Amino acid sequence: xxxxxxxxxxxxxxxxxxxxxxxxxxxxxxxxxxxxxxxxxxxxxxxxxxxxxxxxxxxxxxxxxxxxxxxxxxxxxxxxxxxxxxxxxxxxxxxxxxxxxxxxxxxxxxxxxxxxxxxxxxxxxxxxxxxxxxxxxxxxxxxxxxxxxxxxxxxxxxxxxxxxxxxxxxxxxxxxxxxxxxxxxxxxxxxxxxxxxxxxxxxxxxxxxxxxxxxxxxxxxxxxxxxxxxxxxxxxxxxxxxxxxxxxxxxxxxxxxxxxxxxxxxxxxxxxxxxxxxxxxxxxxxxxxxxxxxxxxxxxxxxxxxxxx
Numbered sequence: 001x002x003x004x005x006x007x008x009x010x011x012x013x014x015x016x017x018x019x020x021x022x023x024x025x026x027x028x029x030x031x032x033x034x035x036x037x038x039x040x041x042x043x044x045x046x047x048x049x050x051x052x053x054x055x056x057x058x059x060x061x062x063x064x065x066x067x068x069x070x071x072x073x074x075x076x077x078x079x080x081x082x083x084x085x086x087x088x089x090x091x092x093x094x095x096x097x098x099x100x101x102x103x104x105x106x107x108x109x110x111x112x113x114x115x116x117x118x119x120x121x122x123x124x125x126x127x128x129x130x131x132x133x134x135x136x137x138x139x140x141x142x143x144x145x146x147x148x149x150x151x152x153x154x155x156x157x158x159x160x161x162x163x164x165x166x167x168x169x170x171x172x173x174x175x176x177x178x179x180x181x182x183x184x185x186x187x188x189x190x191x192x193x194x195x196x197x198x199x200x201x202x203x204x205x206x207x208x209x210x211x212x213x214x215x216x217x218x219x220x221x222x223x224x225x226x227x228x229x230x231x232x233x234x235x236x237x238x239x240x241x242x243x244x245x246x247x248x249x250x251x252x253x254x255x256x257x258x259x260x261x262x263x264x265x266x267x268x269x270x271x272x273x274x275x276x277x278x279x280x281x282x283x284x285x286x287x288x289x290x291x292x293x294x295x296x297x298x299x300x301x302x303x304x305x306x307x308x309x
Contacts, residue, residue, distance in 0.1 A: 060085025
């Protein structure tokens with residue numbers, strides 16, 4: 001059985017936001033002057049950053065209304081513990097400012113050109129990387145918002161992973177798994193999987209990887225698993241035995257820092273207003289969840305670093 005329609009719609013809306021941001025980035029990339037690529041891309045970055053940050057903000061702003069519709073008001077939630085979506089906009093999932101991260105595709109282009117790769121091929125590689133980074137940044141912001149929103153609600157005890165038939169094999173084998181609210185969300189670049197909260201009253205039926213597989217078309221199965229794996233599964237092999245679920249999956253994002261933090265202060269109040277020195281690293285939500293399992297302490301840190309009002 002699938003997760004609730006609300007959880008699927010919430011995840012789908014975030015995918016659309018990521019796709020819109022990717023289109024904006026792709027449109028700007030097409031305008032790059034190939035005779036002067038670096039300065040040209042720097043000049044085009046402003047609207048791209050605005051589009052990505054706007055999509056991140058919209059993804060974060062969708063969290064609280066969704067949780068309210070799905071679960072109702074949590075009587076035990078502190079009035080001050082409300083998600084601040086702005087805190088997740090303008091940075092990647094590991095805290096790198098977008099203005100810095102979105103220059104990486106052009107650095108890739110210049111490296112390839114230095115290796116003698118034709119300009120058309122180098123630009124195509126840069127475009128592919130840009131698309132990956134933009135979609136991942138929006139998806140990460142939305143998932144982080146969901147997780148912060150869940151942790152701030154004492155009634156939420158865990159979450160289940162929500163995937164769609166078009167997901168990759170690594171995600172499909174994780175379909176329906178239940179995790180503690182502060183457990184890191186295993187993902188890969190451009191992963192669009194989502195989560196659904198579990199409470200005493202709201203206990204969605206978890207997805208089953210085999211059912212997800214059964215709902216896929218032959219083309220989707222081949223694309224996600226490969227021809228040999230599809231043959232093995234169709235002959236009765238267990239999906240979890242065919243696919244190494246953890247290969248390539250990590251709680252870290254593409255930059256893979258040991259400690260996910262940022263010096264960017266994107267809230268109106270800023271970190272200085274919370275007693276932290278200006279320029280002090282701000283832990284990302286996932287790093288907070290990784291460092292501590294105590295929910296009260298997580299709430300304090302989320303509040304301290306500006307993710308909760």
